[in-house]
Amino acid sequence: MWSALVLAFSLLVAAPASNAQAKPAAPAPAAAPAQAAVPAAPQGRKKRVAIFDFDYATVQTSTAALFGTNVDVGKGISDLLVTDLVKDGTYSVIERKALDKILTEQNFSNSDRANPTSAAKIGKLLGVDAIIVGSITQFGNETKNTNIGGTGGGLGGFGIGGFGKKKSKAIVAVNARMVDIDSGEILGVADGKGESARESTSLLGGGGNWHGFGAGGANFGSSDFQQTILGEAVKSAVDQMSTGLAANNTKLQTRTINVSGLVAAVEGGQIILNVGGK
Template sequence: MLKRVLIPSAFLVSPLLIADNTFANSKLLSQPPSPQAVIAQNSLSERTTEKPRIAVLDFDFSSVGNPSLLSLINGGADGVGDLLVNALVEGGQYTVVERSRIQSILAEQNLGASGRIDASTAAEIGKILGVRAVMIGSVTQFDLQKQNAGGGIFGVGASTQDTDAEVAINVRLVDTNTAEILYTTQGKGNKSQSDTQLRAFGVRAGASTSNDGKLLTLATEEAIQTITQNMNTQVDTIAALQQSIPDVEALVASVSGNTIILNKGKKEGYREGMVVSIERVTQEVKDPETGEVIRTLTTKLGEVKLTDVDAKSSLGQWISGTATPQVGDLAKPMRQN
């Protein structure tokens, strides 16, 4: 049943007033956005289309009391870093560099040979990889404790074994461009298990289900879950960092008109919008004692803007320069447009 509602005259609005307000609102809507609003919108659009690119380096285990326990988890010492990479990728907030690529860079550049990587070395590695930030850290606790209890009478009894796995990980986030430590966080994990066995006249019943490796892995995953959750709160901070330029030169692999293809891609930190300098080697200066090339002199031919980049190659368009590039010319990253 419909009810009639009487509206007091005080609440009636003049059509002219409505028209005036509508006109005022339309003027506000038609005004162009401020430069600050445009910059903010562009920044938001960039974040929604491109995730911040980071790298996770090997963790330091020098503080672990019993390093042999690391062999109980999948991948050993590298397994902790792998678990963190997997968690970050599954979180969907970051693009994470493949661990194999990092190991290749460490070997090629002889970086981190001492086993411990400080912030400045991490930043150097990050520049080569072309990432905005690098995660370094240490495992400060990786313990397994066992306690046995039990008793019996007249040959019959029971025994209980309690196993506790405890893991603690400290992580630091390093700005690739400045080597500044942007953020620190810690994750802790604890998993336990209790097994009971019955004993009668020398015969045991109730086999132990203790799995030390599984307990340590679960405790590590719990610690990493906390770290990942905390890292996800920093995604906007990392996205706002200046994009680093990879310190890896490429070679021209193909030339077709104004279209150039290089032999380096996303694995080396190349990406769409990057501008590279195309240069030709004019002289190689060798050490007279060893014959080693100590300096390479080049002449700049022009610039190419990358438009399509996959894992192993980059395609770009010639945007400046009058010389004709050829296969084998050098390509040096310059800037990100």
């Protein structure tokens, strides 16, 4: 009897344990699906611009006196601006050779450099989004000399003999306009004004050289020029103007070029279009 009761009690105790062991484990929560990397939206192409040589008619007389000959300072400023904008990367700048080729073919004159309407026509031929034209409104220096044993110096360090202390101040002012090639509308403007002053001891010899530049052209991008007082002022003015033009990027819309043509043939699942002009 006692054996039967012990056996029954043992079975009752073992049953819950057996049931607990047989109970299946709760399923682990499903892992959240991995999120696929979302590719960055493709950026649109850079807006294409062409930069004309700057008009320098306002300062032509003073620059000729400064350098001793007629130097195209408008081209020098334009070349520096091209370099700045290419380095900045905001715009795609048309190569100089391509621009010069079109200007030659169209008999583009220096007097049209700052003319938005003329510039817009050239821009259409180049297929750019905008043309940048500009003017040089100030380009020169202010010089004060204290001479010892020689006659006074004038503009740009001219003098006869003598040894003296010279304080020179160069001032360069430029402005640029971004022109829509379809309407000729001015979309944005940018200005730059650079000043540089330096006091130094110098030999004031006779002749017309200004800071080492004589007759002929001057390379504004050269390190020799940019280390001069005038070169520092030029670079400062162009850098300011370049920054302003880059900020005008949002005002310029990328042009949509519509091409019309005729279906010339359909061969083997391919359509051949004739988009030539008469």
